[in-house]
Amino acid sequence: MSFLQLQNISKIYESQPVLESINISIEKGEFLVLVGPSGCGKSTLLNMIAGLEDVTQGAIHIDEKDVTHVAPSERDIAMVFQSYALYPSMSVRENITFGLEMRGVPRDERNQQCDQVAEILQIGHLLDRKPSALSGGQRQRVAMGRALVRNPLVFLFDEPLSNLDAKLRVDMRTEIKLLHQRLKTTVVYVTHDQIEAMTLATRIAVMNGGVIQQLGRPEEIYYHPQNLFVASFMGSPSMNLIEIEAADVNGQICFEIETSNGDTHAVALDGYQCTGGKYVIGVRPEDLTDIETSDQRQTNTLRFSSPVDVVEPAGSDTFVVIQVCGQSVTCRVRGDSKIQEGGEAEFLLNLDRIHLFDQHSGERLKRVVS
Amino acid sequence: MMRASLPGSAMRSALYLILLVFSIFYLVPLYVMLVNSFKELDEIRSGAMLALPDNFTLAPWESAWSTAQIGVSPTGLKPYFINSIAMVIPAVLISTLIGAINGYVLSKWQFRGHRWVFGLLLFSCFIPFQIVLIPMAKTLGILGIAGSTPGLVLVHVVYGIGFSTLFFRNYYEAFPTELIRAAQLDGAGFFMIFARILLPSSGPIIVVCIIWQFTNIWNDFLFGASFTDFDSQPITVALNNLVSSSTGVKEYNVHFAGAILAALPTLIVYIVSGRYFVRGLMAGSVKG
Numbered sequence: 001m002s003f004l005q006l007q008n009i010s011k012i013y014e015s016q017p018v019l020e021s022i023n024i025s026i027e028k029g030e031f032l033v034l035v036g037p038s039g040c041g042k043s044t045l046l047n048m049i050a051g052l053e054d055v056t057q058g059a060i061h062i063d064e065k066d067v068t069h070v071a072p073s074e075r076d077i078a079m080v081f082q083s084y085a086l087y088p089s090m091s092v093r094e095n096i097t098f099g100l101e102m103r104g105v106p107r108d109e110r111n112q113q114c115d116q117v118a119e120i121l122q123i124g125h126l127l128d129r130k131p132s133a134l135s136g137g138q139r140q141r142v143a144m145g146r147a148l149v150r151n152p153l154v155f156l157f158d159e160p161l162s163n164l165d166a167k168l169r170v171d172m173r174t175e176i177k178l179l180h181q182r183l184k185t186t187v188v189y190v191t192h193d194q195i196e197a198m199t200l201a202t203r204i205a206v207m208n209g210g211v212i213q214q215l216g217r218p219e220e221i222y223y224h225p226q227n228l229f230v231a232s233f234m235g236s237p238s239m240n241l242i243e244i245e246a247a248d249v250n251g252q253i254c255f256e257i258e259t260s261n262g263d264t265h266a267v268a269l270d271g272y273q274c275t276g277g278k279y280v281i282g283v284r285p286e287d288l289t290d291i292e293t294s295d296q297r298q299t300n301t302l303r304f305s306s307p308v309d310v311v312e313p314a315g316s317d318t319f320v321v322i323q324v325c326g327q328s329v330t331c332r333v334r335g336d337s338k339i340q341e342g343g344e345a346e347f348l349l350n351l352d353r354i355h356l357f358d359q360h361s362g363e364r365l366k367r368v369v370s
Numbered sequence: 371m372m373r374a375s376l377p378g379s380a381m382r383s384a385l386y387l388i389l390l391v392f393s394i395f396y397l398v399p400l401y402v403m404l405v406n407s408f409k410e411l412d413e414i415r416s417g418a419m420l421a422l423p424d425n426f427t428l429a430p431w432e433s434a435w436s437t438a439q440i441g442v443s444p445t446g447l448k449p450y451f452i453n454s455i456a457m458v459i460p461a462v463l464i465s466t467l468i469g470a471i472n473g474y475v476l477s478k479w480q481f482r483g484h485r486w487v488f489g490l491l492l493f494s495c496f497i498p499f500q501i502v503l504i505p506m507a508k509t510l511g512i513l514g515i516a517g518s519t520p521g522l523v524l525v526h527v528v529y530g531i532g533f534s535t536l537f538f539r540n541y542y543e544a545f546p547t548e549l550i551r552a553a554q555l556d557g558a559g560f561f562m563i564f565a566r567i568l569l570p571s572s573g574p575i576i577v578v579c580i581i582w583q584f585t586n587i588w589n590d591f592l593f594g595a596s597f598t599d600f601d602s603q604p605i606t607v608a609l610n611n612l613v614s615s616s617t618g619v620k621e622y623n624v625h626f627a628g629a630i631l632a633a634l635p636t637l638i639v640y641i642v643s644g645r646y647f648v649r650g651l652m653a654g655s656v657k658g
């Protein structure tokens with residue numbers, strides 16, 4: 001049995017289903033990220049793992065033990081809340097050691113463990129302050145300290161970085177990653193930031209509407225999204241989704257790419273089990289580049305020229321918007337690219353990296369490797 | 371800016387004038403009571419109510435406190451003052467504590483039908499005193515504490531819980547639930563969370579509740595008159611007996627002194643903690 005196992009978990013709030021048959025199992029030491037849009041039930045699921053919300057249906061096992069109906073304090077988990085939830089009337093030290101005190105750890109030992117954690121998190125100079133006298137980043141650290149000091153079986157994080165400014169968020173992200181590498185404690189981490197999910201996770205669960213859309217390693221999620229939702233949610237800028245119509249041309253299923261200068265290019269859908277009809281193809285911006293940027297090792301490419309609508313420099317990359325099949329499509333080219341708005345440029349589409357989805361079900365079509 | 375400031379300052383002066391008039395209006399009775407309580411009876415009879423005393427004397431205060439005729443015995447207000455203290459302190463503390471726990475449960479440990487319970491408690495705030503007199507007298511009789519200080523304490527606690535629950539529930543409603551959850555994960559139980567997490571942050575609302583309960587219970591006359599015997603009467607009832615005792619001449623100076631004595635504790639409570647009162651009311655209302 002896996003270290004943390006959620007079996008068929010459902011949650012119903014006042015006859016309204018919020019989560020539906022969630023199945024997740026992760027091994028000890030994994031970093032699971034729950035990611036999804038607001039209101040999809042991430043916090044609810046996390047609170048259920050913590051024992052703060054009842055489970056309507058299903059079972060939760062931690063470390064071989066059924067904890068579905070075990071009180072939160074008995075589950076040996078620690079949680080970092082989005083608002084940090086520091087006890088306002090207690091000093092930082094008291095905040096960090098409160099959990100130990102409740103578990104009857106003697107004072108000397110408490111203080112010693114607190115000092116250790118404070119050193120890891122570099123908050124030693126803040127121990128006598130009240131939370132109200134701390135900055136947002138410092139509060140975040142204290143909240144982490146309160147979780148760390150308990151040395152639990154599982155850490156739960158509910159959007160711990162969402163209240164920090166952009167730069168601090170990136171720094172803390174790295175620190176959390178380092179901390180996980182060092183402590184190797186199992187983590188379940190909630191975020192709606194897909195970059196956080198990609199950088200931190202060993203496993204990602206993409207959720208939408210109370211259902212897990214896909215559970216997998218970050219690269220699986222990124223390179224093999226199972227459906228249109230996952231494809232469009234993960235990645236920034238998000239994947240281009242182009243509606244196309246495939247047709248049988250001399251026994252080969254093909255579709256046409258039409259650019260705004262009227263050129264058309266036929267592309268064969270090799271190795272897909274599909275017939276003619278409507279499909280959505282997904283192309284990540286980095287798989288649609290100009291000649292300069294393209295990777296020379298790519299062989300299966302389509303080269304075409306297209307008028308350029310918009311050029312958005314973003315520092316290390318520049319994003320170029322062109323029209324394909326009447327839809328706006330973002331291409332990613334080098335930051336120092338000379339492509340001009342209103343001009344025309346040559347582009348390369350990496351055909352090995354296109355994703356094909358069924359238009360009705362939104363499901364990915366498998367490619368049979370030929 | 372310059373043009374706006376002229377009518378602005380005129381407005382301001384008018385406002386201050388009105389405020390001044392009102393404060394005089396409210397303060398004059400107090401002033402009259404105060405100056406006349408230091409006069410001899412003859413001086414009061416001679417007319418000038420507003421004048422300062424010619425012969426300053428503390429005799430009316432001494433009389434009101436320890437020798438004046440209350441009902442049948444010449445004890446002064448002192449024993450009744452002590453009765454009131456012995457009644458008001460437990461009544462205020464118990465009703466505040468119960469209100470705090472009620473508020474904690476109704477906001478953070480909601481159970482099926484919690485809205486109903488809260489609604490009924492709120493409703494109890496609006497029940498007129500007179501309606502409960504007879505059922506209450508019966509209840510006290512059954513419990514065997516009729517006509518005693520504990521009986522009166524019980525009456526005030528029961529009557530006060532509605533308001534104290536309202537205060538605390540609204541205050542705790544704005545208290546972040548994540549703190550409770552964090553404490554639960556830390557292993558703290560129901561009362562531990564209440565004592566260590568909520569109570570230390572409840573200063574302002576505790577002050578509000580104590581002031582409110584204290585003034586109401588101290589100033590209560592009806593319950594005091596209905597549910598006590600001679601030896602457990604609160605000061606409000608004793609003051610009434612002092613003022614309305616029919617024997618001999620009306621000693622206005624003693625009455626004034628007695629009335630001030632009876633009002634003194636509430637006055638002190640307001641002066642000492644009045645600013646917390648306003649702050650606590652704001653804290654509850656702005657966030658909740």
Ligand SMILES: Nc1ncnc2c1ncn2[C@@H]1O[C@H](COP(=O)(O)OP(=O)(O)OP(=O)(O)O)[C@@H](O)[C@H]1O
Nearest residue numbers: 013014018036037038039040041042043044045192
């Ligand atoms: N106590 C409750 N009663 C009824 N519905 C609730 C309750 N708590 C949450 N919900 C509903 O459950 C759904 C999931 O809520 P949840 O807080 O888990 O979302 P989330 O994914 O964490 O969103 P966010 O990213 O905004 O934090 C929401 O639609 C919400 O309205």
Ligand SMILES: [Mg+2]
Nearest residue numbers: 042043044158
């Ligand atoms: Mg949430």
